[in-house]
Protein backbone atom coordinates (compact mmCIF):
# COMPACT_ATOMS: atom_id res chain seq x y z
CA UNK A 1 0.00 0.00 0.00
CA UNK A 2 1.20 3.47 -0.86
CA UNK A 3 -0.21 6.17 1.48
CA UNK A 4 -1.32 5.79 5.08
CA UNK A 5 -3.70 8.62 5.93
CA UNK A 6 -7.51 8.34 6.02
CA UNK A 7 -7.83 6.12 2.94
CA UNK A 8 -4.75 4.09 3.84
CA UNK A 9 -6.29 3.33 7.23
CA UNK A 10 -9.67 2.47 5.70
CA UNK A 11 -8.17 0.19 3.02
CA UNK A 12 -5.87 -1.46 5.60
CA UNK A 13 -8.90 -2.40 7.66
CA UNK A 14 -10.49 -3.84 4.52
CA UNK A 15 -7.44 -5.97 3.69
CA UNK A 16 -7.03 -7.12 7.31
CA UNK A 17 -10.66 -8.17 7.67
CA UNK A 18 -11.78 -9.53 4.29
CA UNK A 19 -10.21 -12.98 4.69
CA UNK A 20 -11.46 -13.34 8.26
CA UNK A 21 -15.10 -12.76 7.33
CA UNK A 22 -15.39 -14.11 3.79
CA UNK A 23 -14.04 -17.37 2.38
CA UNK A 24 -11.51 -16.06 -0.12
CA UNK A 25 -9.74 -18.02 -2.84
CA UNK A 26 -6.45 -16.22 -1.98
CA UNK A 27 -5.16 -14.90 1.33
CA UNK A 28 -4.23 -11.18 1.45
CA UNK A 29 -0.94 -10.58 3.29
CA UNK A 30 -0.16 -7.04 4.42
CA UNK A 31 3.49 -7.03 3.35
CA UNK A 32 4.57 -3.40 3.14
CA UNK A 33 3.18 0.10 3.49
CA UNK A 34 4.90 3.18 2.07
CA UNK A 35 5.07 6.88 2.99
CA UNK A 36 7.73 9.59 2.81
CA UNK A 37 8.12 10.15 6.57
CA UNK A 38 10.02 7.14 7.96
CA UNK A 39 8.78 7.50 11.55
CA UNK A 40 5.17 8.14 10.61
CA UNK A 41 4.99 5.30 8.11
CA UNK A 42 6.50 2.87 10.63
CA UNK A 43 3.86 3.97 13.15
CA UNK A 44 1.18 3.38 10.49
CA UNK A 45 2.62 -0.07 9.74
CA UNK A 46 2.48 -0.96 13.44
CA UNK A 47 -1.04 0.38 13.92
CA UNK A 48 -2.58 -1.10 10.79
CA UNK A 49 -0.81 -4.46 10.78
CA UNK A 50 1.69 -4.15 7.94
CA UNK A 51 4.80 -6.35 8.20
CA UNK A 52 7.21 -3.65 7.02
CA UNK A 53 7.51 -0.05 5.81
CA UNK A 54 9.26 1.72 2.93
CA UNK A 55 9.79 5.43 2.30
CA UNK A 56 10.12 5.16 -1.49
CA UNK A 57 7.22 3.70 -3.50
CA UNK A 58 9.66 2.58 -6.22
CA UNK A 59 11.36 0.34 -3.66
CA UNK A 60 7.96 -1.08 -2.72
CA UNK A 61 7.15 -1.86 -6.35
CA UNK A 62 10.53 -3.54 -6.82
CA UNK A 63 9.86 -6.05 -4.03
CA UNK A 64 9.15 -9.70 -4.86
CA UNK A 65 6.77 -10.09 -1.91
CA UNK A 66 4.39 -7.54 -3.44
CA UNK A 67 1.79 -8.92 -5.88
CA UNK A 68 -0.77 -6.13 -5.61
CA UNK A 69 -0.24 -2.39 -5.09
CA UNK A 70 -3.02 -0.40 -3.40
CA UNK A 71 -2.68 3.34 -4.17
CA UNK A 72 -4.10 5.56 -1.41
CA UNK A 73 -2.23 8.78 -2.18
CA UNK A 74 -3.60 12.15 -3.42
CA UNK A 75 -4.54 12.18 -7.10
CA UNK A 76 -1.36 13.79 -8.41
CA UNK A 77 0.64 10.59 -7.91
CA UNK A 78 -1.95 8.00 -8.99
CA UNK A 79 -0.85 7.81 -12.63
CA UNK A 80 2.87 7.56 -11.99
CA UNK A 81 2.55 4.87 -9.32
CA UNK A 82 -0.10 2.86 -11.19
CA UNK A 83 1.87 2.89 -14.45
CA UNK A 84 5.05 1.76 -12.68
CA UNK A 85 3.21 -0.96 -10.74
CA UNK A 86 1.52 -2.31 -13.88
CA UNK A 87 4.83 -2.25 -15.76
CA UNK A 88 6.37 -4.27 -12.92
CA UNK A 89 3.71 -6.98 -13.26
CA UNK A 90 1.65 -6.07 -10.17
CA UNK A 91 -2.14 -6.01 -9.79
CA UNK A 92 -3.39 -2.52 -8.84
CA UNK A 93 -6.17 -0.99 -6.76
CA UNK A 94 -6.33 2.80 -7.12
CA UNK A 95 -8.38 5.17 -4.97
CA UNK A 96 -10.92 7.43 -6.67
CA UNK A 97 -10.91 9.61 -8.65
CA UNK A 98 -8.71 7.49 -10.92
CA UNK A 99 -6.46 10.43 -11.85
CA UNK A 100 -6.30 14.22 -11.94
CA UNK A 101 -6.78 14.52 -15.72
CA UNK A 102 -8.43 12.62 -18.56
CA UNK A 103 -5.01 12.20 -20.21
CA UNK A 104 -3.57 10.48 -17.14
CA UNK A 105 -6.66 8.28 -16.83
CA UNK A 106 -6.36 7.31 -20.52
CA UNK A 107 -2.72 6.28 -20.06
CA UNK A 108 -3.63 4.27 -16.95
CA UNK A 109 -6.50 2.53 -18.75
CA UNK A 110 -4.35 1.60 -21.77
CA UNK A 111 -1.68 0.23 -19.43
CA UNK A 112 -4.30 -1.72 -17.45
CA UNK A 113 -5.73 -3.24 -20.63
CA UNK A 114 -2.27 -4.28 -21.84
CA UNK A 115 -1.50 -5.69 -18.38
CA UNK A 116 -4.76 -7.65 -18.38
CA UNK A 117 -3.49 -9.59 -21.39
CA UNK A 118 -0.58 -10.62 -19.11
CA UNK A 119 -3.00 -11.73 -16.36
CA UNK A 120 -2.94 -8.58 -14.23
CA UNK A 121 -5.99 -6.98 -12.64
CA UNK A 122 -6.65 -3.26 -12.08
CA UNK A 123 -9.58 -1.73 -10.23
CA UNK A 124 -10.60 1.77 -9.09
CA UNK A 125 -11.93 2.21 -5.57
CA UNK A 126 -15.48 3.52 -5.77
CA UNK A 127 -16.38 1.98 -2.43
CA UNK A 128 -20.01 3.11 -2.21
CA UNK A 129 -21.02 0.53 -4.82
CA UNK A 130 -20.20 -1.99 -2.14
CA UNK A 131 -22.72 -1.06 0.48
CA UNK A 132 -25.40 -3.74 0.85
CA UNK A 133 -28.13 -1.09 0.32
CA UNK A 134 -26.68 0.38 -2.91
CA UNK A 135 -25.86 -3.08 -4.25
CA UNK A 136 -29.46 -4.11 -3.48
CA UNK A 137 -30.74 -0.97 -5.23
CA UNK A 138 -28.74 -1.94 -8.32
CA UNK A 139 -30.17 -5.46 -8.17
CA UNK A 140 -33.74 -4.09 -7.91
CA UNK A 141 -33.25 -1.71 -10.85
CA UNK A 142 -31.84 -4.57 -12.95
CA UNK A 143 -34.81 -6.77 -11.97
CA UNK A 144 -37.16 -4.06 -13.28
CA UNK A 145 -38.76 -3.38 -9.88
CA UNK A 146 -38.99 0.36 -10.56
CA UNK A 147 -39.42 0.00 -14.33
CA UNK A 148 -38.09 2.44 -16.89
CA UNK A 149 -36.01 5.10 -15.16
CA UNK A 150 -37.15 8.71 -15.35
CA UNK A 151 -35.05 10.51 -12.69
CA UNK A 152 -31.70 9.72 -11.09
CA UNK A 153 -31.09 12.29 -8.36
CA UNK A 154 -27.95 12.30 -6.22
CA UNK A 155 -26.45 14.74 -3.76
CA UNK A 156 -23.28 14.39 -1.73
CA UNK A 157 -23.25 16.91 1.11
CA UNK A 158 -20.51 17.54 3.67
CA UNK A 159 -19.73 20.67 5.74
CA UNK A 160 -16.07 20.52 6.73
CA UNK A 161 -15.15 23.59 4.62
CA UNK A 162 -18.01 25.83 5.78
CA UNK A 163 -15.63 27.62 8.19
CA UNK A 164 -13.56 30.09 6.10
CA UNK A 165 -10.72 29.66 8.62
CA UNK A 166 -10.44 25.97 7.87
CA UNK A 167 -6.89 25.56 6.46
CA UNK A 168 -5.71 25.23 2.88
CA UNK A 169 -4.96 21.51 2.68
CA UNK A 170 -3.90 19.58 -0.43
CA UNK A 171 -7.56 18.93 -1.21
CA UNK A 172 -7.92 22.63 -2.07
CA UNK A 173 -5.04 22.80 -4.57
CA UNK A 174 -5.66 21.79 -8.18
CA UNK A 175 -2.13 20.51 -8.77
CA UNK A 176 -2.57 17.93 -6.03
CA UNK A 177 -6.28 17.14 -5.92
CA UNK A 178 -7.22 17.73 -9.57
CA UNK A 179 -10.49 19.38 -8.57
CA UNK A 180 -12.42 20.13 -5.37
CA UNK A 181 -15.78 18.81 -4.31
CA UNK A 182 -16.23 17.68 -7.91
CA UNK A 183 -13.49 15.02 -7.84
CA UNK A 184 -13.76 14.28 -4.13
CA UNK A 185 -17.54 13.87 -3.83
CA UNK A 186 -18.92 14.33 -7.36
CA UNK A 187 -16.85 11.39 -8.64
CA UNK A 188 -18.63 9.11 -6.15
CA UNK A 189 -22.14 10.17 -7.16
CA UNK A 190 -21.38 10.04 -10.89
CA UNK A 191 -20.07 6.49 -10.50
CA UNK A 192 -23.01 5.49 -8.31
CA UNK A 193 -25.59 7.01 -10.66
CA UNK A 194 -24.16 5.14 -13.63
CA UNK A 195 -23.79 1.92 -11.62
CA UNK A 196 -27.41 2.09 -10.44
CA UNK A 197 -28.85 3.12 -13.80
CA UNK A 198 -26.76 0.55 -15.66
CA UNK A 199 -25.92 3.13 -18.33
CA UNK A 200 -23.52 6.02 -18.88
CA UNK A 201 -24.24 9.74 -19.07
CA UNK A 202 -24.13 11.24 -22.56
CA UNK A 203 -23.66 14.89 -21.53
CA UNK A 204 -23.93 17.43 -18.71
CA UNK A 205 -24.78 21.07 -17.94
CA UNK A 206 -22.97 22.43 -14.89
CA UNK A 207 -22.38 25.23 -12.41
CA UNK A 208 -19.37 25.33 -10.10
CA UNK A 209 -18.31 27.90 -7.51
CA UNK A 210 -15.41 28.60 -5.16
CA UNK A 211 -16.98 30.39 -2.18
CA UNK A 212 -13.80 31.04 -0.16
CA UNK A 213 -10.90 31.96 -2.42
CA UNK A 214 -8.10 32.26 0.14
CA UNK A 215 -7.49 30.22 3.27
CA UNK A 216 -4.93 30.19 6.07
CA UNK A 217 -1.97 27.88 5.67
CA UNK A 218 -1.06 25.63 8.53
CA UNK A 219 2.64 26.28 9.30
CA UNK A 220 3.81 22.84 8.33
CA UNK A 221 2.24 23.15 4.91
CA UNK A 222 3.56 26.55 3.94
CA UNK A 223 6.79 25.05 2.67
CA UNK A 224 5.05 22.53 0.47
CA UNK A 225 2.65 24.83 -1.32
CA UNK A 226 3.14 27.43 -4.00
CA UNK A 227 1.17 30.71 -4.09
CA UNK A 228 1.76 31.50 -0.41
CA UNK A 229 1.09 35.15 0.49
CA UNK A 230 2.80 37.23 3.17
CA UNK A 231 -0.43 37.22 5.23
CA UNK A 232 -0.09 33.46 5.69
CA UNK A 233 -2.94 32.61 3.37
CA UNK A 234 -2.92 30.71 0.11
CA UNK A 235 -5.18 30.52 -2.88
CA UNK A 236 -7.91 27.90 -3.22
CA UNK A 237 -7.60 26.69 -6.80
CA UNK A 238 -10.45 24.17 -6.95
CA UNK A 239 -14.25 24.28 -6.85
CA UNK A 240 -16.05 24.34 -3.51
CA UNK A 241 -19.33 23.11 -4.96
CA UNK A 242 -20.54 21.58 -8.21
CA UNK A 243 -24.12 21.32 -9.42
CA UNK A 244 -24.94 19.57 -12.67
CA UNK A 245 -27.61 17.86 -14.66
CA UNK A 246 -27.13 15.06 -17.17
CA UNK A 247 -28.85 12.80 -19.67
CA UNK A 248 -28.81 9.03 -19.98
CA UNK A 249 -29.23 7.26 -23.36
CA UNK A 250 -32.54 5.74 -22.15
CA UNK A 251 -33.99 9.23 -21.81
CA UNK A 252 -33.69 9.35 -18.00
CA UNK A 253 -32.59 12.68 -16.54
CA UNK A 254 -29.98 12.95 -13.80
CA UNK A 255 -29.13 15.69 -11.30
CA UNK A 256 -26.12 15.99 -9.03
CA UNK A 257 -24.92 18.27 -6.23
CA UNK A 258 -21.54 17.99 -4.52
CA UNK A 259 -20.52 20.40 -1.78
CA UNK A 260 -18.47 20.65 1.38
CA UNK A 261 -20.48 23.69 2.59
CA UNK A 262 -23.80 22.06 3.56
CA UNK A 263 -23.76 22.93 7.27
CA UNK A 264 -25.03 20.09 9.42
CA UNK A 265 -24.54 17.47 6.71
CA UNK A 266 -21.52 15.32 7.57
CA UNK A 267 -21.45 12.58 4.97
CA UNK A 268 -24.89 12.83 3.40
CA UNK A 269 -24.72 10.95 0.13
CA UNK A 270 -28.39 10.79 -0.80
CA UNK A 271 -30.00 9.31 -3.82
CA UNK A 272 -33.43 8.81 -5.25
CA UNK A 273 -34.39 6.96 -8.39
CA UNK A 274 -37.85 7.36 -9.87
CA UNK A 275 -39.05 4.85 -12.43
CA UNK A 276 -42.41 4.29 -14.09
CA UNK A 277 -43.18 1.43 -11.66
CA UNK A 278 -41.69 2.81 -8.45
CA UNK A 279 -38.90 4.61 -6.62
CA UNK A 280 -35.83 3.86 -4.50
CA UNK A 281 -34.26 6.18 -1.95
CA UNK A 282 -31.09 5.99 0.18
CA UNK A 283 -29.11 8.18 2.60
CA UNK A 284 -25.54 7.25 3.55
CA UNK A 285 -26.09 8.67 7.04
CA UNK A 286 -28.60 5.77 7.52
CA UNK A 287 -26.74 3.25 5.46
CA UNK A 288 -28.49 0.04 6.47
CA UNK A 289 -31.80 1.26 5.02
CA UNK A 290 -33.14 1.33 1.48
CA UNK A 291 -36.56 2.91 0.89
CA UNK A 292 -38.79 1.45 -1.80
CA UNK A 293 -42.07 2.68 -3.23
CA UNK A 294 -43.95 0.19 -5.38
CA UNK A 295 -46.12 2.36 -7.64
CA UNK A 296 -48.05 -0.67 -8.90
CA UNK A 297 -49.75 -1.04 -5.51
CA UNK A 298 -53.18 0.58 -5.01
CA UNK A 299 -52.80 4.23 -3.89
CA UNK A 300 -54.77 3.52 -0.70
CA UNK A 301 -51.93 1.58 0.89
CA UNK A 302 -48.93 2.36 -1.33
CA UNK A 303 -46.09 4.39 0.14
CA UNK A 304 -42.36 4.32 0.75
CA UNK A 305 -41.41 1.40 2.93
CA UNK A 306 -38.11 0.75 4.64
CA UNK A 307 -36.07 -2.30 3.69
CA UNK A 308 -33.64 -3.01 6.51
CA UNK A 309 -30.76 -4.29 4.39
CA UNK A 310 -29.34 -6.78 6.88
CA UNK A 311 -30.80 -10.11 5.69
CA UNK A 312 -28.44 -12.95 4.73
CA UNK A 313 -29.89 -12.83 1.19
CA UNK A 314 -28.87 -9.19 0.75
CA UNK A 315 -25.58 -8.38 -1.03
CA UNK A 316 -22.47 -9.09 1.09
CA UNK A 317 -24.56 -9.98 4.16
CA UNK A 318 -24.16 -13.75 3.98
CA UNK A 319 -20.94 -13.56 5.97
CA UNK A 320 -21.83 -10.87 8.52
CA UNK A 321 -24.01 -10.56 11.64
CA UNK A 322 -27.58 -11.76 12.23
CA UNK A 323 -30.41 -9.63 10.73
CA UNK A 324 -30.78 -6.16 12.21
CA UNK A 325 -27.24 -5.86 13.56
CA UNK A 326 -26.11 -3.48 10.82
CA UNK A 327 -22.89 -2.57 9.01
CA UNK A 328 -20.98 0.71 8.65
CA UNK A 329 -18.80 2.80 6.34
CA UNK A 330 -15.69 0.68 6.89
CA UNK A 331 -17.37 -2.46 5.60
CA UNK A 332 -17.34 -1.03 2.05
CA UNK A 333 -13.55 -1.45 2.09
CA UNK A 334 -13.80 -5.04 3.31
CA UNK A 335 -16.20 -5.78 0.45
CA UNK A 336 -13.90 -4.00 -1.99
CA UNK A 337 -10.96 -6.18 -0.90
CA UNK A 338 -13.14 -9.31 -1.13
CA UNK A 339 -14.33 -8.51 -4.66
CA UNK A 340 -10.83 -7.66 -5.84
CA UNK A 341 -9.35 -10.89 -4.44
CA UNK A 342 -12.01 -12.88 -6.32
CA UNK A 343 -11.23 -11.00 -9.54
CA UNK A 344 -7.50 -11.71 -9.13
CA UNK A 345 -8.13 -15.41 -8.45
CA UNK A 346 -10.47 -15.69 -11.43
CA UNK A 347 -8.31 -13.54 -13.73
CA UNK A 348 -11.25 -11.33 -14.71
CA UNK A 349 -11.43 -7.53 -14.95
CA UNK A 350 -13.33 -6.34 -11.88
CA UNK A 351 -15.87 -3.53 -11.75
CA UNK A 352 -15.24 -0.66 -11.52
CA UNK A 353 -12.34 -1.13 -13.93
CA UNK A 354 -9.83 1.57 -14.89
CA UNK A 355 -11.99 2.07 -18.01
CA UNK A 356 -14.93 2.87 -15.70
CA UNK A 357 -12.69 5.28 -13.79
CA UNK A 358 -11.66 6.94 -17.06
CA UNK A 359 -15.28 7.38 -18.06
CA UNK A 360 -16.03 9.10 -14.72
CA UNK A 361 -12.99 11.31 -15.33
CA UNK A 362 -14.49 12.32 -18.68
CA UNK A 363 -17.75 13.26 -16.96
CA UNK A 364 -15.80 15.39 -14.45
CA UNK A 365 -13.95 17.10 -17.31
CA UNK A 366 -17.24 17.76 -19.12
CA UNK A 367 -18.66 19.29 -15.91
CA UNK A 368 -15.69 21.66 -15.68
CA UNK A 369 -15.96 22.55 -19.37
CA UNK A 370 -19.70 23.18 -19.13
CA UNK A 371 -19.27 25.34 -16.02
CA UNK A 372 -16.62 27.43 -17.79
CA UNK A 373 -19.10 27.97 -20.64
CA UNK A 374 -21.98 29.01 -18.39
CA UNK A 375 -23.69 25.63 -18.28
CA UNK A 376 -23.61 24.87 -22.00
CA UNK A 377 -24.66 21.22 -22.51
CA UNK A 378 -21.35 19.40 -22.96
CA UNK A 379 -21.27 15.91 -24.51
CA UNK A 380 -19.12 13.28 -22.83
CA UNK A 381 -16.41 11.92 -25.10
CA UNK A 382 -16.65 8.16 -25.65
Ligand code: SOE
Nearest residue numbers: 006096158184185188260267
Ligand atom coordinates in the same frame (compact mmCIF):
# COMPACT_ATOMS: atom_id res chain seq x y z
C1 SOE B 1 -13.63 13.65 2.15
O1 SOE B 1 -14.47 14.56 1.57
C2 SOE B 1 -14.01 12.20 1.93
O2 SOE B 1 -13.18 11.46 2.75
C3 SOE B 1 -13.81 11.72 0.50
O3 SOE B 1 -12.50 11.93 0.05
C4 SOE B 1 -14.17 10.27 0.41
O4 SOE B 1 -14.00 9.79 -0.90
C5 SOE B 1 -15.61 10.10 0.85
O5 SOE B 1 -15.94 8.75 0.83
C6 SOE B 1 -15.80 10.65 2.23
O6 SOE B 1 -15.35 11.98 2.29
